[in-house]
Amino acid sequence: MKLTIVEYPDKRLREKSCEVKDFDDSLHELLDAMNPLMISTNGIGLAAIQVGHPIRALILNIPDEEGEQPPENLLEIINPVMTHKSGETTYQEGCLSVPQFYEDIKRYENIIINYQDRYGNTKTLEANGLLAIAIQHEMDHLEGILFIDKLSYARRKKFEKEYKKMQKERKNSK
Numbered sequence: 001m002k003l004t005i006v007e008y009p010d011k012r013l014r015e016k017s018c019e020v021k022d023f024d025d026s027l028h029e030l031l032d033a034m035n036p037l038m039i040s041t042n043g044i045g046l047a048a049i050q051v052g053h054p055i056r057a058l059i060l061n062i063p064d065e066e067g068e069q070p071p072e073n074l075l076e077i078i079n080p081v082m083t084h085k086s087g088e089t090t091y092q093e094g095c096l097s098v099p100q101f102y103e104d105i106k107r108y109e110n111i112i113i114n115y116q117d118r119y120g121n122t123k124t125l126e127a128n129g130l131l132a133i134a135i136q137h138e139m140d141h142l143e144g145i146l147f148i149d150k151l152s153y154a155r156r157k158k159f160e161k162e163y164k165k166m167q168k169e170r171k172n173s174k
């Protein structure tokens with residue numbers, strides 16, 4: 001399966017993703033294709049909608065102390081629901097769908113989610129730190145929300161200007 005990253009301002013990123021009901025080969029094929037794409041593009045998290053599939057599925061692989069992302073650290077999260085959120089933390093976020101732009105975003109420090117794995121088994125995960133931040137960022141994608149939506153009006157305007165300029169430069173260098 002050949003996948004490419006959908007980039008802002010593509011309207012598909014605004015879609016609300018649908019619940020996964022069939023934990024079948026086509027789901028596994030999609031997840032299996034998302035992982036190498038995420039790793040090769042230096043991602044730590046990727047939602048299915050970012051590769052054009054509007055389903056409630058996301059993957060994460062938070063780098064370890066050595067900065068490595070071994071396959072055994074891959075998390076596949078289907079139909080997540082947040083059952084606890086507390087505390088506050090700020091992190092300079094980026095997104096594969098918004099290349100070359102990073103901004104401080106406020107998130108919950110501690111969360112608990114219920115979700116399903118690729119076989120439909122129900123799981124619970126308690127997360128904090130970067131993993132909790134990444135889960136919240138990716139769960140926003142399922143609602144059509146991007147991290148740039150959380151910027152102040154002034155910062156968002158600055159982003160739109162910089163991003164347009166960057167896109168022009170990228171186009172010209174192709």
Ligand code: QAP
Binds near residue numbers: 041045092094098
């Ligand atoms: C979401 O983001 C995230 O602009 C995952 O040129 C972000 O993997 C979770 C990336 C921050 C937690 C904290 C972005 C790669 C990757 C870029 C990513 C880029 C190359 C973003």
Ligand code: CO
Binds near residue numbers: 094096137
């Ligand atoms: Co993102």
